[in-house]
Amino acid sequence: MRNRWMNPIFAMLAVLAFSSVMLAQTAGKSGAKKPQTPARVPDLTGVWADITDSTPTPTFNTKEDPSFQPWAEAKWKANKNTDPGQKYSNGKVDMDPTVASCFPSGMPRLMTEIFPFEIIQIRGRVLLLFERDYAVSHIWTDGRKLPEDPDPSYMGYSIGRWEGDTLVVDTIGLKDTTWLDRTGHPHSDALHIVARMRRVTHDRLQIDWTFDDPKAFTKPWTGQSIYRYHPDWTLEEFISCEDRLLHGGESLEQKAVKGHDQ
Amino acid sequence: MKNKLLSVVMGVTGLFLVCGPVFAHHGRSNYDMSYTATVKGVVTGFEWANPHALIFVDVTDKDGKVEKWTAETNSPNTLSRQGWNRNTVKPGDQITLIGHRVKGGGNYINFSKIIFADGRELNPGVKN
Numbered sequence: 001m002r003n004r005w006m007n008p009i010f011a012m013l014a015v016l017a018f019s020s021v022m023l024a025q026t027a028g029k030s031g032a033k034k035p036q037t038p039a040r041v042p043d044l045t046g047v048w049a050d051i052t053d054s055t056p057t058p059t060f061n062t063k064e065d066p067s068f069q070p071w072a073e074a075k076w077k078a079n080k081n082t083d084p085g086q087k088y089s090n091g092k093v094d095m096d097p098t099v100a101s102c103f104p105s106g107m108p109r110l111m112t113e114i115f116p117f118e119i120i121q122i123r124g125r126v127l128l129l130f131e132r133d134y135a136v137s138h139i140w141t142d143g144r145k146l147p148e149d150p151d152p153s154y155m156g157y158s159i160g161r162w163e164g165d166t167l168v169v170d171t172i173g174l175k176d177t178t179w180l181d182r183t184g185h186p187h188s189d190a191l192h193i194v195a196r197m198r199r200v201t202h203d204r205l206q207i208d209w210t211f212d213d214p215k216a217f218t219k220p221w222t223g224q225s226i227y228r229y230h231p232d233w234t235l236e237e238f239i240s241c242e243d244r245l246l247h248g249g250e251s252l253e254q255k256a257v258k259g260h261d262q
Numbered sequence: 263m264k265n266k267l268l269s270v271v272m273g274v275t276g277l278f279l280v281c282g283p284v285f286a287h288h289g290r291s292n293y294d295m296s297y298t299a300t301v302k303g304v305v306t307g308f309e310w311a312n313p314h315a316l317i318f319v320d321v322t323d324k325d326g327k328v329e330k331w332t333a334e335t336n337s338p339n340t341l342s343r344q345g346w347n348r349n350t351v352k353p354g355d356q357i358t359l360i361g362h363r364v365k366g367g368g369n370y371i372n373f374s375k376i377i378f379a380d381g382r383e384l385n386p387g388v389k390n
Contacts (some may be wrong), residue, residue, distance in 0.1 A: 083291075093291065115339060131339055236339030242312040252316065252332050256370035257292050 041121070042165045044197065047235065048205050048227035049116035053115035055115045058090055058182030060209050060223025065185065072186045072216040079184025089182025097177060102241035104133045106154035106178035107171060108193055112208070113182065118235050119205075126160055126167065132238045139169050146172055148247060152189050154178065169195040180211065203229035263321040290298075293362040299371055301331055310348035310381070313337045317351055317376075319359070321369075331369040333359050335376075335386040344387040 050056035068076055079091040086119040090096070097103040098222075105113055115131040124142035140158040150157045150173030157173040180187045191213040200206045205227040212220040243251035275333070303321035315335040335341070341350075361373030377383050 058347055233343065236342050237312075238339045239312045239335055243314060243316075246309070251314075252369060253292065253314070253334060253364065256332065256364045256367065256368035259366055259368060 005041060039099060041162050042167070042199055043121070044119045044126070044199055044205065045121055046116045047116050047230045047233040049230055049233075050112075050114065051165055051204070051226045051228045056112070057225070058112050059185065060108075060181060060225060061113065061221065062212070066180075066211070066213075066216070066221035067218040068186075069216055072188070075186040076184065078184065079179065081183070090182050091179065095184060097179060098240065104135065104154045104240070104243070105135060106135075106158050107158075107174060108195075108209070108211075109181050110135060110137075114231060115238055116233060116235065117206065126169075129235060131235045133240060136236065137171075139167075141167075148172055152176070156193075163196075165198055167197040169193075169197060171195070177222065186216060187211070187213050189214040200226075263389075290362075292364055293372055294365050295362055299332065299363040300363055301356065301359045301361075301371055303331060305351055305353050305357055306330075307353060308348065308351040310338050314372075315341055315346075317357070317359070317373075319357065329369055331371070333361070333376075334370065334372045335361075340387040344385060346384070346386070350384070351376070357361075 006129045041232075065076065066072075077188060078163070079095045081091055085091070090099075094100050098109070100103050106244050110117070110130050110132060113130075113132050116245050117131065118129040120127040120129065124140065126139040128137040128139065128140055130137075135155060137158055138156050141159040141160045141162070146159055147157055152175040154175055156171040158169055160169040162168075172191070174187070174189060174191050176187060176189040176191075178187075179185060180191075191211060194210040195256040196208040198208075207225045207227070209223045209225065210220050211217070211222070239249075243253070247255070258261055301319060301321060303319035305317055306320050307316075307318040309316040309318070314334040315338055317330040317334065317335070319333055321329050321331050323329070336344075338348075339346075347371040354378040358377040359371060359373040360377070361371040364370040364372075373386070375383060375385060
């Protein structure tokens with residue numbers, strides 16, 4: 001008796017389930033934007049950090065500096081670390097907008113910071129989550145174009161497209177108050193970054209960079225970064241300058257350096 | 263008096279200790295890297311904050327005078343990956359810290375090793 005009733009119910013459920021799939025597909029087709037992410041793209045998801053264990057590389061290219069316009073050359077000379085043997089070290093602390101003045105690192109400097117980032121791939125977007133500053137880079141992969149004249153921001157505006165196994169990311173709309181990297185290379189608000197991201201092995205992510213900034217550079221500057229996969233890591237929290245907020249505007253270290261009471 | 267205290271608590275080993283990311287936020291320029299300092303004392307507080315966790319230490323010299331020290335180390339995110347948490351160091355713990363003292367003679371060090379009274383040693387993280 002029960003089976004006689006169950007069969008029509010199952011049949012109705014099957015029809016409803018099928019029709020809801022049909023409705024969803026119809027809605028998808030009539031939508032304004034059709035995601036252009038291929039059905040199968042390489043998997044870059046996971047937590048990544050600079051491949052160097054002890055002192056991560058603070059820049060994108062350790063062989064040559066950008067070919068600077070004169071104003072940018074003067075800024076670079078003022079920013080760079082002149083201690084012997086410290087050519088590719090952090091820039092001068094008192095000139096550093098992030099360390100000295102608590103500005104966000106922003107892009108692309110975050111990619112040279114010592115803390116990890118996580119890649120998350122979702123429909124129409126790839127997200128880079130950064131431990132430092134809890135910053136997020138939204139890389140739109142839904143086929144949209146770069147905006148004509150975006151308002152400048154610390155993370156900029158990014159679009160991405162897949163070329164085979166490589167995610168090619170264009171970023172513009174960056175504030176010129178940040179350093180390009182930790183060494184103190186300056187840039188302007190005309191900076192256009194092209195990042196070619198590829199998982200070269202299971203635990204290595206390689207990014208080939210092109211930094212085109214006609215206001216600051218006489219020609220595009222290129223570089224490469226390699227990051228290690230950390231499957232057992234999760235992102236923690238790193239917030240700049242909490243020490244100053246807790247101790248009256250100056251860190252206890254700053255007070256100690258100045259010889260003030262702590 | 264400060265020199266007298268120094269002779270008690272500072273061990274000059276002549277080692278040049280490379281601390282990696284411990285110094286990554288602000289460089290080494292604020293610290294006397296020419297010798298390794300040792301500070302022994304009793305913990306009065308542990309501040310689990312960015313960009314550097316801080317241990318507050320009372321150091322008593324042989325005459326019984328107490329000086330307040332502040333010891334800075336890695337950031338909480340890096341310490342977490344080393345297995346630390348906000349309770350790893352507790353008030354009342356007797357500790358020895360190995361590191362570098364701030365230039366100018368202030369009671370402030372950046373440490374790269376902590377040794378507890380029972381001999382247990384912890385590294386605050388030389389890898390990022």
